[in-house]
Amino acid sequence: CDLLDKNGFESRVLNTGVERELNKKFSLEDYFRKYEVKVAAIELHWYVHSCNAVETARLVKESSGAKVVMGGYTASFFDLEIMKSFSFVDAVIRGEGEIPVLEYMKAHSGERYDEVPNLTYRHGDGIARSGRRWVADRETLDCLNYSNLSLLESRTKYLETCMNAPCGSYTTIPKKVEKLFYLCTGRGCNANCSYCGGSAYSALTITSRDSPSFRSEDKVVEEMKELHDSGVTTFFFDYDPHPMSGEYY
Numbered sequence: 001c002d003l004l005d006k007n008g009f010e011s012r013v014l015n016t017g018v019e020r021e022l023n024k025k026f027s028l029e030d031y032f033r034k035y036e037v038k039v040a041a042i043e044l045h046w047y048v049h050s051c052n053a054v055e056t057a058r059l060v061k062e063s064s065g066a067k068v069v070m071g072g073y074t075a076s077f078f079d080l081e082i083m084k085s086f087s088f089v090d091a092v093i094r095g096e097g098e099i100p101v102l103e104y105m106k107a108h109s110g111e112r113y114d115e116v117p118n119l120t121y122r123h124g125d126g127i128a129r130s131g132r133r134w135v136a137d138r139e140t141l142d143c144l145n146y147s148n149l150s151l152l153e154s155r156t157k158y159l160e161t162c163m164n165a166p167c168g169s170y171t172t173i174p175k176k177v178e179k180l181f182y183l184c185t186g187r188g189c190n191a192n193c194s195y196c197g198g199s200a201y202s203a204l205t206i207t208s209r210d211s212p213s214f215r216s217e218d219k220v221v222e223e224m225k226e227l228h229d230s231g232v233t234t235f236f237f238d239y240d241p242h243p244m245s246g247e248y249y
Helices: 002-006 016-022 028-035 047-064 073-077 079-085 098-108 138-143 155-162 200-207 217-229
Strands: 039-043 067-071 091-093 119-123 126-129 180-183 234-237
Touching: 002 098, 016 155, 028 047, 039 047, 039 098, 047 067, 047 073, 067 073, 067 098, 073 079, 073 091, 073 200, 079 091, 079 119, 079 126, 091 098, 180 217
Parallel strands: 039 067, 067 091, 180 234
Antiparallel strands: 091 119, 119 126
């Protein structure tokens, strides 16, 4: 969202669960009419979110006519099935999405999508896949900004509720954890744990990532300072440490 905003595409992040927590009468349809949304990017990362993600996509298309783009691990792996099953989904971004989303927006006005990396899209009466692939390296990860909370709707409520829910599973700290933020420090893994959907094999199969990438230590610390100034009090480092990461942490 921050990358799009910096490149001239007015963007917002909306969490529908948080909005309904604040307002039981929250209407996604009214929200999209209010802002005259042209493109909606919907996350379908873990498969347990499939029903809600697809229903949200249908509501968006019916209420606004906006282009609907889906992404995340599950959307990436099942891109063709999603596109064939649900006519209201216009495209799926397979794998890592920052530059592909930006390129999609640049191509959107002319609807020339064949050069957009990682993209599965509608082409005439059929479905096409772009031959270009993109995976973020360390330099690109350092250029991304995860601390621009001004683009997040209802950010105070989001930090207090949505991000706090699973924390009891991860910590034995006796004090209450407040305003938790999952901070990105890298991507990928060297391990193939049988229970993990984000293993090295999964990353290679779904995103074409063949090795982990860490963000620079300076960039992570800089972002922590900015987030702290925005009200974040607790950080969760949302990246499984692989065997070579001890020195980094």
